Amino acid sequence: MRFNLGFFLREAFKNMRLNLLMSVTAATTTFMCILVLGIGMLVNAHVSDIIRSIGERVEITAFFPEDATQQEIRQAREEVQSWPEVRESTYVSKEEALQRFQESLPEIAQNLEDNPLPASIEISLHDPADSQAVADRLVESGYFAREDISYPAQTIDRLNTITGYITWALRGATALFLISSVLLISNAIRLSIFARRKEIEIQKLVGASDNFVRMPFVVEGMVQGLIGSAVAALVVVWLNFFFVDWANRNIPFFPISATAVDTVSTMAILIAVGVIIGVAGSYLSVRRFLKV
Amino acid sequence: MIRFDNVTKVYGNDVLALERVSMEIGQGEFVFLVGASGSGKSTVVRLILKEIEPSAGTVYVNGRRLSAIPRRQIPRHRRSIGCVFQDFKLLPNKTAAENVAYAMEVTGQRRRAIRTKVPQILELVGLANKMDKYPDQLSGGEQQRVSIARAFVSQPPILIADEPTGNLDPETSVGIMQLLHRINRIGTTVLVATHDKEMVDVMRKRVIALEDGRIVRDRVKGAYLDEV
Ligand SMILES: Nc1ncnc2c1ncn2[C@@H]1O[C@H](COP(=O)(O)OP(=O)(O)O)[C@@H](O)[C@H]1O
Ligand SMILES: [Mg+2]
DSSP states (O other), rough: OOOHHHHHHHHHHHHHTTTTTHHHHHHHHHHHHHHHHHHHHHHHHHHHHHHHHHHHHHHHEEETTTTTHHHHHHHHHHHHHSTTEEEEEEEEEEEHHHHHHHHHHHHHTOOOOOOOOOEEEEEEEEGGGGGGHHHHHHHHTTOOOOOEEEEEEHHHHHHHHHHHHHHHHHHHHHHHHHHHHOOOHHHHHHHHHHTHHHHHHHHHTTTTEEEEEEHHHHHHHHHHHHHHHHHHHHHHHHHHHEEEEEEHOOOOTSSOOOGOHHHHHHHHHHHHHHHHHHHHHHHHHHHTTTOO | EEEEEEEEETTTTTEEEEEEEEEEEEETTTTEEEEOOOOOOHHHHHHHTOOOOOOEEEEEETEEEGGSSSSHHHHHHHHHHEETTTOOOOOTSSSHHHHHHHHHHTTTTTHHHHHHHHHHHHHHHTOOGTTTGGGGGHHHHHHHHHHHHHHHOOOOOOOEEEEEHHHHHHHHHHHHHHHHHHHHTTOOOOEEOOHHHHHHHOOOOOOEETTTTTEEEEETTTOOSSSO
């Protein structure tokens, strides 16, 4: 049979106009489900961004022994920089160390006769979970003594535990939420189809195939899902800007960044989910009324 | 065209609606299926449309055994049968013209064909000036004309009407019967289930009478009751 897209579109839009209340209900349900899902995505993105930036601040500092030669220092720096776990490593010379010290504690620094501070290398990692391993490697490399390597082991352990919990909690919440939105939306669509079951019966008596009856409903579900989720996606993006702006002004010490959320892909995901739920919801709901 | 071979239909476990019914309706015939309410007329119609399956026996339509038609092909089967019902079964959100057009859209016909054919057929049933009215803006007789137009627009070989005048007053009924008769004269096989005695008596067509699910009479130029 010829696939009559124009006819299905006209039918779908006419039905939506005639069943405006039902369509608005279905679109509103989609809107709310996608809104909550989107907020979940925002929380997820910001939490992982915060965790990441805290992780970035965690650094391993390895102090060179007093008698380290320039040659050894250069070799050590090159070697450390080549390790895959290492995101960035910075060399802090004796002079720089003193300068920093003078800036932070000027009174004490005044009384120093010569420079007692050792040169060091500051290492930040891609994943703070690798701290222990990197510390071990620093010792193995032979340039540093175990007691000359410092890193906040406890902070890192705790951070890893918390990250694990939060990730799982967010995943669980998202899954629960998706399931309940599918149920809610297909219920809204089912109600609207139930109101039109007589029509479906007549269509089938006139010789319409299942797909012919179903198509306008599916288009309708798609449009409702699209409208509901597009509005929700816009609100989510606006909420994100609003939140980042507010946070930067009111809690600037908290590492909340505008780049934590990829606006375009977030919107794309939310709209795609809304459309899929709308299509699947109507497809499945019509099926029950097609057995004439 | 239509053949019932020892057809029995039991609804649920114990409602015997048809009992060993055998009949044959040839091409181009006009046949009344008469009987009191509950005698099984609608069951015959629903079996022909393959809305329901017989409990025993075989139904043939257009030379095909219905039990051999897979579910997927039921729509095509139904398109070969025009259908008219007591309650019209028009789509409430469509105008007269759109209701007729729907039956053509279903078969995937081109828009241009639909646009020329629909007004023609509505004119044929005498509704040229009511094409854009919705069912609830039309009288019962007019709605039935729309439903006949819809049943006939694709020129199916068979047209079945289940109590087409059941909701109409006698004058209106005459018009509807004349319409069905005209459709029959162009070669369409017409089967009308009814308990409208006067109508049947006037038309003097073949009459098959049902009583409690059994065929009790089959007369070529019959009346509703047996002529003594
Ligand atoms: N879906 C059904 N379930 C159970 N019994 C039914 C059903 N449809 C019809 N019947 C019964 O079958 C018998 C024949 O009904 P029907 O074919 O509708 O008769 P008619 O159209 O002549 O009035 C009646 O006794 C009716 O109550
Ligand atoms: Mg009946």
